Amino acid sequence: MKEVLLEIINLKTFFYTSTGIVKAVDGVNLRIHKDEILGLVGESGCGKSMTAYSIIRLVPSPPGRIVEGKVLFEGEDLLKKSEREMRRIRGGKISMIFQDPTSSLNPVYKVGEQIFESIKLHQNLDRKTIKKRTLEMMEAVRIPEPEIRSEAYPHQFSGGMRQRVLIAMAVSCNPTLILADEPTTALDVTIQAQILELLGELREKLRTSILFITHDLGVVAEICDRVAVMYCGKIVEYASVVTLFKNPAHPYTKGLLAAVPKITGSGGKLPTIQGSVPVSTDISGCKFYSRCNQAKDICSENEPPSSEIDREHIVSCFLHN
Amino acid sequence: MSLRAARSTENILFLAFYTINICPLQMENKKTLLKVMDLKKYFQVEGHLYRKKGFVHAVDGVTFEIERGQTLGVAGESGCGKTTVGKLILRLIEPDSGEIYFDGLRIQDLDPKEMRKLRCDMSIVFQDSQSSFNPRMTLNDIIGRPLEVFEFVKGPEKSEKVKDLLKKVGMNPASIDRYPHELSGGQQQRVGIARALALKPRFIVLDEPTSALDVSVQAQILNLLKDLQILYGLSYLFISHNLTAVSFLSHAIAIMYLGKIVEIGPTAELFQSPHHPYTQALIAAIPVPDPEYRKTAKAIRGDVPSSIFPPDGCRFHTRCQIRRSMCKEAEPKFHDLGGGHYVACHLEST
Amino acid sequence: MNRTFLTILTKLALSWRALRKNRLATVGAYMVLTLVMIGILAPWLAPHDPIEQNLGKPRRPPSLEYPMGTDEFGRCILSRILYGSRISLTIGVTSIGMAMVVGVFLGLVAGYYGGLLDGFIMRIVDIMLAFPYFLLAIAIVILLGPGFFNIIITIAIYSVPTFTRVVRGLVLSQKQKEYIEAAKAFGENNSNIIFRYLLPNCIPSIIVYGTLRIGSAILVSSILGFLGLGITPPTPEWGVMLSSGRAYFRAAPHIVFFPGFAIMVAVLGFNLIGDGLRDVFDPRLREEVIK
Numbered sequence: 001m002k003e004v005l006l007e008i009i010n011l012k013t014f015f016y017t018s019t020g021i022v023k024a025v026d027g028v029n030l031r032i033h034k035d036e037i038l039g040l041v042g043e044s045g046c047g048k049s050m051t052a053y054s055i056i057r058l059v060p061s062p063p064g065r066i067v068e069g070k071v072l073f074e075g076e077d078l079l080k081k082s083e084r085e086m087r088r089i090r091g092g093k094i095s096m097i098f099q100d101p102t103s104s105l106n107p108v109y110k111v112g113e114q115i116f117e118s119i120k121l122h123q124n125l126d127r128k129t130i131k132k133r134t135l136e137m138m139e140a141v142r143i144p145e146p147e148i149r150s151e152a153y154p155h156q157f158s159g160g161m162r163q164r165v166l167i168a169m170a171v172s173c174n175p176t177l178i179l180a181d182e183p184t185t186a187l188d189v190t191i192q193a194q195i196l197e198l199l200g201e202l203r204e205k206l207r208t209s210i211l212f213i214t215h216d217l218g219v220v221a222e223i224c225d226r227v228a229v230m231y232c233g234k235i236v237e238y239a240s241v242v243t244l245f246k247n248p249a250h251p252y253t254k255g256l257l258a259a260v261p262k263i264t265g266s267g268g269k270l271p272t273i274q275g276s277v278p279v280s281t282d283i284s285g286c287k288f289y290s291r292c293n294q295a296k297d298i299c300s301e302n303e304p305p306s307s308e309i310d311r312e313h314i315v316s317c318f319l320h321n
Numbered sequence: 322m323s324l325r326a327a328r329s330t331e332n333i334l335f336l337a338f339y340t341i342n343i344c345p346l347q348m349e350n351k352k353t354l355l356k357v358m359d360l361k362k363y364f365q366v367e368g369h370l371y372r373k374k375g376f377v378h379a380v381d382g383v384t385f386e387i388e389r390g391q392t393l394g395v396a397g398e399s400g401c402g403k404t405t406v407g408k409l410i411l412r413l414i415e416p417d418s419g420e421i422y423f424d425g426l427r428i429q430d431l432d433p434k435e436m437r438k439l440r441c442d443m444s445i446v447f448q449d450s451q452s453s454f455n456p457r458m459t460l461n462d463i464i465g466r467p468l469e470v471f472e473f474v475k476g477p478e479k480s481e482k483v484k485d486l487l488k489k490v491g492m493n494p495a496s497i498d499r500y501p502h503e504l505s506g507g508q509q510q511r512v513g514i515a516r517a518l519a520l521k522p523r524f525i526v527l528d529e530p531t532s533a534l535d536v537s538v539q540a541q542i543l544n545l546l547k548d549l550q551i552l553y554g555l556s557y558l559f560i561s562h563n564l565t566a567v568s569f570l571s572h573a574i575a576i577m578y579l580g581k582i583v584e585i586g587p588t589a590e591l592f593q594s595p596h597h598p599y600t601q602a603l604i605a606a607i608p609v610p611d612p613e614y615r616k617t618a619k620a621i622r623g624d625v626p627s628s629i630f631p632p633d634g635c636r637f638h639t640r641c642q643i644r645r646s647m648c649k650e651a652e653p654k655f656h657d658l659g660g661g662h663y664v665a666c667h668l669e670s671t
Numbered sequence: 672m673n674r675t676f677l678t679i680l681t682k683l684a685l686s687w688r689a690l691r692k693n694r695l696a697t698v699g700a701y702m703v704l705t706l707v708m709i710g711i712l713a714p715w716l717a718p719h720d721p722i723e724q725n726l727g728k729p730r731r732p733p734s735l736e737y738p739m740g741t742d743e744f745g746r747c748i749l750s751r752i753l754y755g756s757r758i759s760l761t762i763g764v765t766s767i768g769m770a771m772v773v774g775v776f777l778g779l780v781a782g783y784y785g786g787l788l789d790g791f792i793m794r795i796v797d798i799m800l801a802f803p804y805f806l807l808a809i810a811i812v813i814l815l816g817p818g819f820f821n822i823i824i825t826i827a828i829y830s831v832p833t834f835t836r837v838v839r840g841l842v843l844s845q846k847q848k849e850y851i852e853a854a855k856a857f858g859e860n861n862s863n864i865i866f867r868y869l870l871p872n873c874i875p876s877i878i879v880y881g882t883l884r885i886g887s888a889i890l891v892s893s894i895l896g897f898l899g900l901g902i903t904p905p906t907p908e909w910g911v912m913l914s915s916g917r918a919y920f921r922a923a924p925h926i927v928f929f930p931g932f933a934i935m936v937a938v939l940g941f942n943l944i945g946d947g948l949r950d951v952f953d954p955r956l957r958e959e960v961i962k
Contacts, residue, residue: 043535044506158624159399188398188562193606193620215535218608222616241612259540260610261569269547270540270569276505413856440858453853457871466867467857516857 002033005209006055006177011069013047013054020280024050024064026233029306032177037203037210039224039241041217041256045277047233048213049099052179055211056090057083073177092122095170099182101162105154111165112138112150115172122173137168140205141198160191164198171202178210184219196223217260221245226312229253232278232287235306239313249315251292286318294319353422354556355387355410355524360419362405366629375629379405381580383419389523392550392557394571394588396564396603400628401577403560404448407526410558411443412436423524441471444522448529450513454501460487460512461497467519486515491545507538514545524556531566543569564607568592573661576600579628579636586662596664598641635667643668696947702940706933710756717750722905730923740925742916748926751907752933758819758908759937762892763885766826771881773827774834775873779865781835782842793839796832804829808891812900822901826888837880841873879949886941893934909934 013025024047032038040048053059054066055078071078073094078086090096098104106114115134119125125133138146141164154162163183170178180199184192200223203210212224220227220241227244229237229252237250248254255273275291285300286292292299296318304316360383363376380402387393395403408414410421412428421429428439447453454463464486465479474482484494490511501509510530517525527546531539547570549555561567567574568588575585576599584597595601602621623640626632632639638648647667656669709716718738725745733740739748781792799807807829815821845851846869854868895901896910904911909930916926 043537160624188625189564190398190602190606190621191624192608194622196608197620216608217536217610221610221612221614222608224612245610245612256536257610259537261540261543261565262610269544272540272544273537276507276538411856413852437858440856445853445856447849447853449849452849455850455854455868455872466854466859470858470863519857 002036004031005034005036005074006030006032006211007070007072008051008055009070009072011051011054011071012067013050013059013064014067015064017063020282023233025054028069028230028233028235030228030235030238032209032211033226034176034209035203035207036226037199037212037224039220039227040211040213040230041215041220041227042230043215043277046230048230049181051230052096052181052211052213055179056094056096057086058090058096088122091118091169091175092173093175094177094179095173095175096179097163097166097170097181097183100186101159101166102154102186104166105162107154110151110153111157115150115165115169118169119172133172137172138165140171140202141165141168143168158191159187160194163187163191163195167195167198167202171206171208174206175208178208179213180210181213182215183212185214185216192219199223217256229256234287234316235314236288236316237314239310243310243313247310247313249309249313249320250288250317251294251319252288255291286316352388353386354389354424355558356420356422357386357406357410358384358420358422360384360406360409360421361417362402362409362414363417377628378402378580378631379628380409380416381631383577383580383582385575385582385585387524387556387558389556390550390554391573392559392571394559394561394567394574395577396561396567396574397577398562398603398625400579400625402580402628403562403577404528406577407445407528407558407560411445411526413445440467441520442522443524443526444517444520445526445528446510446513446517446530448532450509451501451506453513454509456500456502459498459500463501463512464516464519467516471520482519483515486518487512489518489549490515491541505538506534507541510534510538510542511545514542514549518549518553521553522555524558526558526560528560529562530559532561532563539566546570564603576603579626579631581636582665583637584662584664584666586658586664587660590660590662596658596662596669597637597666598643599637600664602640635665693947693950695943696950699940699943699945699947702936703944706756706760706937706940709753710760713750713753713757717747717753719747719750721746721750721754721907723747730919730926732923732925739929740923742912742926743919743923746905746907748912748929751912752909752929755907755909755912755930755933756937758902758906759889759892759934762819762823762826763889763937763941766823766888766892767830767881767884769823769827770830770884771834771877774831775838775870775877777831778835778838779842779869779873782839783846783861783865783869789839792835796835799829799832800836805891805894808895809898809900812895817899817901817903819902819906822892822895825895826891830884830888833884834877834880837876838873841876842869845869845872875948879945882941882945882948886938886945889937889941890934 008028008030011025011028012023015022015024026047028051030051040051042048050059055071057066057078059066066079069079078089081089105111112134115137116130119130119133123130134150135146138150143149143161143164154165157165184195187195196219199210202208212220214220224241226238226240228235229250231252237244237248237253244253245257248257252273255271258271259273261270273291278287278290283289285302286304289295289299299318304318305321306314306316307320308314309320360380362380364379366375366377383406385393395406397403405414409416416429419429420427423439423443428436431439461480461483465483468474468479468482480497483497487494487497492508492511492515496504501512504512513530530546531542534542543566546557550557557570559567559570571588573585573587574591575582576597577583578599584591584595584600591600592604595604605616606620621640626636626639634650635641635648635653638644641648645667651667653665653667655663655665657663723746725741728741728745729743731737731741737747737749739752742748742751777792781789808825811825811828812821815825851864851868854864859868892901892908893910893913896908897914899914902908902911904915912930913927913934916930920927
């Protein structure tokens with residue numbers, strides 16, 4: 001059994017708006033092991049990005065707040081650290097790759113300078129070494145002609161290249177954990193394939209763990225070791241990737257898997273999950289009740305407890321109690 | 322369910338309505354509804370980096386046909402020109418050259434007045450539905466304006482028709498007075514479809530209708546589009562970068578790269594035996610939701626070249642694994658592989 | 672017809688509720704409302720006739736008989752302030768209203784059609800804006816002569832260019848948006864696109880800008896009055912009251928103080944409303960997008 005790198009215990013992040021409280025993250029329990037890629041899957045609004053932001057404490061603080069919970073990283077609770085300590089961790093031990101590479105890079109600085117800066121912030125090396133490392137990083141992410149390209153500006157790069165730059169920045173300080181927030185969603189499918197291949201290679205070389213957030217189940221199948229499925233701020237299922245695709249236990253997971261159009265599929269209709277994501281998170285009982293085709297009465301009254309139905313396969317559902 | 326019952330009576334009434342045909346266009350008895358030949362559109366670019374003015378070869382000689390009641394999927398990555406093709410057909414953007422035939426009628430030369438009449442028959446669903454709606458209009462107006470403009474219906478009569486359309490796309494007719502920003506992404510997309518259906522068109526351009534949606538909502542919208550096609554005999558041009566979504570709805574697919582079609586053919590055959598290296602790369606790149614599936618090919622190298630200075634000869638040669646010297650020199654012609662399957666590659670003749 | 676009336680009422684009610692959340696804006700709204708009410712009710716509220724002179728009691732300080740005292744001609748200042756409210760508010764709202772209609776129309780047309788028409792309109796706008804607006808006001812008023820209507824026309828004229836520019840900018844940014852393309856795809860003609868699609872989306876900015884300009888218009892009319900170029904006496908205009916009371920500032924400061932205070936309340940009130948409206952229209956759109 002691999003060692004646990006990050007453990008999230010009962011994390012709750014709420015947003016206080018004029019129209020009510022939005023429970024973006026509502027009691028999430030998660031574990032990421034060393035040298036593991038954990039996929040965090042869910043549809044928009046389920047809270048997966050917020051979970052990542054909560055880990056490194058980048059939750060926008062006037063409307064949002066981490067209300068409860070623990071985030072244990074290498075034994076220490078990140079939620080109890082000072083902002084100064086967090087700044088040292090961000091980009092250092094834990095780094096993040098964002099969804100939209102265009103808006104994540106500063107348009108007025110050269111690309112090389114930006115990678116340089118991110119190394120300088122976290123490592124005490126002299127200019128020459130940092131410069132060398134910048135070029136090494138660009139090579140590692142397969143940016144052709146790094147010496148020339150490092151003098152270019154972000155708008156002169158394509159989307160795929162920009163994402164590589166972000167990845168270079170993210171791995172430049174040898175992080176133990178990378179939080180990747182939908183890093184390939186904004187990219188074309190052939191570029192996505194390249195980036196996924198690159199991430200796989202980097203993981204082999206550097207042995208970092210990755211929390212891979214996505215809504216694309218195909219991507220999950222391709223790159224993740226374990227998967228957690230989120231719905232309405234809660235984790236509804238957690239399993240190894242093979243188990244999840246072969247033996248999905250939660251009705252939502254089953255619905256998601258069935259709804260993906262398959263190329264070899266026959267004509268006729270796509271199985272869908274009826275209804276849509278509830279607007280208000282203030283429902284008692286299981287949040288999936290209104291859309292579940294296997295719902296029982298108890299599901300609307302109480303929240304389903306998490307149960308371990310198999311080795312490291314956890315589900316929150318009354319069907320498996 | 323009452324929706325189905327309403328649909329079947331609707332179906333009968335609708336077929337009757339169709340034969341009477343209020344919309345001012347002649348109905349001809351041919352299989353082909355839309356024919357596009359050698360369509361071209363270049364956008365001028367101010368070159369500050371390059372010091373000279375260049376042209377973005379957005380659409381560079383595109384030819385295809387769509388039959389009644391059928392869907393042609395157009396797939397490709399960003400910058401390949403697929404969205405521009407959709408807008409060119411509707412003449413939202415004016416083509417630079419080429420021919421467009423709608424039901425036998427040559428439409429690229431029609432004056433604005435005559436073109437307006439065609440708007441009844443050719444419709445469009447935009448990718449980002451929310452931004453295609455006037456934020457200050459309620460659903461009643463968004464869906465109802467085409468009815469006001471062309472069929473001169475107003476007031477309660479208009480509301481009735483709008484409510485009907487909302488029901489057809491699976492939405493609660495009571496939401497008629499809501500604003501688009503109050504709806505979810507899936508609902509907005511349904512409203513976009515309702516608006517496209519308002520004038521009972523025969524042809525709809527679907528510009529990435531599901532790209533911004535979650536998987537489960539995407540499935541609902543794709544099902545809806547399929548149902549509507551069967552019910553009303555609609556022809557679709559389904560533009561998307563998502564090959565799996567395209568495959569679900571399309572009878573034939575055209576793969577575009579840098580403004581040109583590189584391969585076109587019936588859906589099943591295209592997936593079973595893709596001939597063009599780019600088609601093969603696209604299909605191989607799609608992540609398969611099966612963790613035990615091993616990828617057969619490595620990811621394709623390189624980025625899409627600039628469409629201002631496309632590569633010489635075959636535009637794909639810079640990234641092609643099997644390129645030969647002739648690929649750099651001449652543009653490939655289309656080879657007929659039979660059954661409506663064509664591919665533009667030099668290596669077909671070998 | 673009934674339905675549109677109801678929707679306008681509900682929209683006003685909702686805007687009022689949203690406005691209430693912004694405290695400063697509410698204060699501004701109440702200030703303006705007070706001035707409007709006293710303007711309307713002046714005939715009943717004023718203790719004396721505003722132009723009736725009482726030369727036996729000049730420059731009296733505030734007392735029971737004259738709650739704000741009398742000016743140098745023995746006229747009741749309170750009554751003059753109350754009636755003056757009508758004048759200032761009418762000038763402010765009418766002049767900006769006229770400027771709005773003309774300016775918005777020109778801006779819509781210039782922005783939408785572009786080309787030579789746009790060039791022509793904008794060059795005139797540029798020329799007008801090249802002059803400091805105040806000099807322009809003085810020049811126009813000297814041409815037209817003093818008087819109530821001439822002041823309104825003056826202010827309207829020099830206010831048109833900025834409306835045009837603001838609206839043209841908005842139109843240019845909205846013109847590229849997809850909903851305009853969609854409107855064309857579904858058969859809308861040009862005038863419909865301008866008036867049903869572009870104009871309603873410009874209205875929030877126009878209202879905000881207009882409200883702020885009303886405050887400025889009142890100030891300018893007061894200054895013109897102060898300079899003797901505006902309203903003719905004995906009409907009780909606040910600026911004129913300020914001007915004529917200037918000489919007695921030491922001996923009877925109340926003659927200057929009350930009209931000055933009234934001007935301040937009017938301008939501040941409108942400015943606060945304008946700022947509040949700007950906040951109302953922006954974050955409301957932001958708030959709806961909660962992920």
